[in-house]
Amino acid sequence: MKPQPIQVERLTCERDHRELFAGLSFELAAGEVLQVAGPNGSGKTSLLRILAGLMPPVAGDIRYAGESILSGRGRERWRQDLLYIGHAPAIKGSLTAEENLAWLCALGTPASREQIWAALAQVGLKGFEDVLCHNLSAGQQRRVALARLYLQPPPVWILDEPFTAIDKAGVAALEQHVLAHAAAGGLVVLTTHHSLDHLDAVRCLDLQQVA
Amino acid sequence: MRRIVWLLFCREWRLAWRRPGDLLNPLVFFAIVISLFPLAVGPEPSMLRIMAPGVIWVAALLATLLSLDGLFRSDYEDGSLEQWVLSAHPLTLMVLVKVAHHWLVSGLALVILAPLFGLMLALPPQVLPVLCLTLLLGTPVLSLLGAVGAALTVGLKGGGLLLALLIMPLYIPVLILGTGAMDAALQGLPVMGYALWLGCLAVLALSLAPLAIAAGLRIGVSE
Numbered sequence: 001m002k003p004q005p006i007q008v009e010r011l012t013c014e015r016d017h018r019e020l021f022a023g024l025s026f027e028l029a030a031g032e033v034l035q036v037a038g039p040n041g042s043g044k045t046s047l048l049r050i051l052a053g054l055m056p057p058v059a060g061d062i063r064y065a066g067e068s069i070l071s072g073r074g075r076e077r078w079r080q081d082l083l084y085i086g087h088a089p090a091i092k093g094s095l096t097a098e099e100n101l102a103w104l105c106a107l108g109t110p111a112s113r114e115q116i117w118a119a120l121a122q123v124g125l126k127g128f129e130d131v132l133c134h135n136l137s138a139g140q141q142r143r144v145a146l147a148r149l150y151l152q153p154p155p156v157w158i159l160d161e162p163f164t165a166i167d168k169a170g171v172a173a174l175e176q177h178v179l180a181h182a183a184a185g186g187l188v189v190l191t192t193h194h195s196l197d198h199l200d201a202v203r204c205l206d207l208q209q210v211a
Numbered sequence: 212m213r214r215i216v217w218l219l220f221c222r223e224w225r226l227a228w229r230r231p232g233d234l235l236n237p238l239v240f241f242a243i244v245i246s247l248f249p250l251a252v253g254p255e256p257s258m259l260r261i262m263a264p265g266v267i268w269v270a271a272l273l274a275t276l277l278s279l280d281g282l283f284r285s286d287y288e289d290g291s292l293e294q295w296v297l298s299a300h301p302l303t304l305m306v307l308v309k310v311a312h313h314w315l316v317s318g319l320a321l322v323i324l325a326p327l328f329g330l331m332l333a334l335p336p337q338v339l340p341v342l343c344l345t346l347l348l349g350t351p352v353l354s355l356l357g358a359v360g361a362a363l364t365v366g367l368k369g370g371g372l373l374l375a376l377l378i379m380p381l382y383i384p385v386l387i388l389g390t391g392a393m394d395a396a397l398q399g400l401p402v403m404g405y406a407l408w409l410g411c412l413a414v415l416a417l418s419l420a421p422l423a424i425a426a427g428l429r430i431g432v433s434e
Contacts, residue, residue, distance in 0.1 A: 053297065054293055054296060054433060084297055088289050088293075090289055090290040090291045090294045092291070094225070094229040095225060095226065099225065102218070103218060103222050107299075108298065132229075
């Protein structure tokens with residue numbers, strides 16, 4: 001399943017009456033990885049939340065397959081094709097890794113127990129399937145959330161700081177997974193303070209320069 | 212659709228039973244308020260009997276309000292609500308399941324415990340079925356309306372007091388009908404009218420509150 005092209009048109013974002021960016025326009029097509037960069041408070045998370053459709057923009061529009069994602073049929077379609085993992089990764093401490101993933105997958109495409117175990121093994125959590133998540137470290141909890149990227153994910157990924165608390169080997173594996181997804185025709189938008197300069201395929205959008 | 216309802220119910224069930232303290236809080240509150248009254252006003256059965264409907268209903272109302280404050284908070288803070296909002300499944304259905312589960316572990320427990328406390332407050336045994344019936348019809352309304360307030364205050368720090376201020380006026384009809392039915396039963400008058408009104412409110416809340424809760428949560432998540 002390949003994503004449709006995305007057009008971001010003259011997007012403006014305000015937080016507490018302070019303008020974070022204005023007139024931001026760009027286009028994304030299948031096979032691209034976009035890194036949103038900028039210092040703290042420059043509106044990276046806000047941009048991702050607006051893109052995901054969680055937060056309405058002050059002005060501007062986002063089109064997916066030619067239709068606005070802010071309402072109606074365009075929004076339905078966008079939600080079907082989108083996987084958003086936010087700053088808070090929706091992991092419940094009092095559920096096990098497997099239960100967390102089973103529920104999060106059920107919200108989109110349901111996954112079987114075997115698929116979940118395989119995905120957990122791929123993020124290095126083999127043997128932790130039945131451990132309550134509050135007994136896992138921050139990095140391990142983040143890995144549980146990121147295991148969703150290995151479970152029949154939709155074509156468009158929006159990832160807010162996916163590398164937080166993850167060790168070097170984990171980051172490298174994740175980078176490869178993101179690139180492989182893009183190479184297979186997927187589309188990834190992510191923020192990270194971690195440098196992705198060594199990856200040629202990554203486009204960078206610096207919010208400080210457009211502000 | 213049926214699958215997501217079942218899975219959500221299982222998830223809520225697990226979350227609730229792994230933190231049993233949170234389940235017990237409203238029940239303990241209910242028990243403490245009711246057992247303090249005879250100590251404070253004296254053990255005279257005729258006096259307790261007059262006060263009993265009001266005391267039980269007010270305690271049930273406050274216990275529900277107390278337990279609702281955190282209904283959506285943890286899901287909001289750990290990002291679960293964002294995933295719900297973005298999911299292709301209807302948010303109204305998911306919040307209805309969540310509130311229904313909440314009522315099953317708090318409201319229904321109050322209904323089951325109430326006859327015991329009714330006896331403690333010297334209510335005659337023949338009015339206890341009326342007490343159970345009115346609570347059975349009234350507590351879902353309390354849960355649903357309270358969940359609207361909980362959804363609207365989900366993003367606010369210390370929204371507990373605001374929740375009480377927002378929701379208390381809406382609870383008053385339920386309180387009046389519930390205690391009215393009990394007073395009528397104590398005097399041997401028919402209670403069907405009160406019960407039907409409570410039933411009306413329950414149906415109304417069941418059909419409209421989930422829409423308001425979902426809208427409130429969408430606003431909370433978009434902040």
